[in-house]
Amino acid sequence: GDSVTQMEGPVTLSEEAFLTINCTYTATGYPSLFWYVQYPGEGLQLLLKATKADDKGSNKGFEATYRKETTSFHLEKGSVQVSDSAVYFCALRKETSGSRLTFGEGTQLTVNP
């Protein structure tokens, strides 16, 4: 079945460091790919998305490119801030499965001043 695998966490960085959180997926067909973020005490928020190969999603300085050849959707940010501390979830959705989202394990990011 469909699955999403994220890099193991937690990840701890200093402010202004470069961030990469790896995400790979297994799915037939052409899924849409998403990154969700969960700040402490809040719900899951859509951070960015890409719906076809080579699309780049971007938001709040974060980027991820849909790479079909490597089945990856790695999240990157050039300079993280303390306020980026949160849990990040990679997810996919296939049109053939309707609206169901399949999530990765989540990666806890802590950014220290």
Next chain:
Amino acid sequence: EPEVTQTPSHQVTQMGQEVILRCVPISNHLYFYWYRQILGQKVEFLVSFYNNEISEKSEIFDDQFSVERPDGSNFTLKIRSTKLEDSAMYFCASSPMAQGNYGYTFGSGTRLTVV
């Protein structure tokens, strides 16, 4: 910004008891969902609901679970006879459409602890 509201934020219940988790989706959304996350594990799909009926459910969503939209605003998840392994964070979500580029809006979750 419109939000999905879940209550309570934390519920403790005894094994075998019935529990109802409540959600108020965004008012003009048509599709409603429940997901859960057992501590340390992935967020898992439970069920989707549209037009007053279940449109899709996962293998987790067995006979002990049920969902209902009892009025125009609430969307509830009932667990009939809770087990220890039902302890998890339960997330409600809603969306205006099932497919396309519309994302979900998630609530902040209800942490259910079964003792």
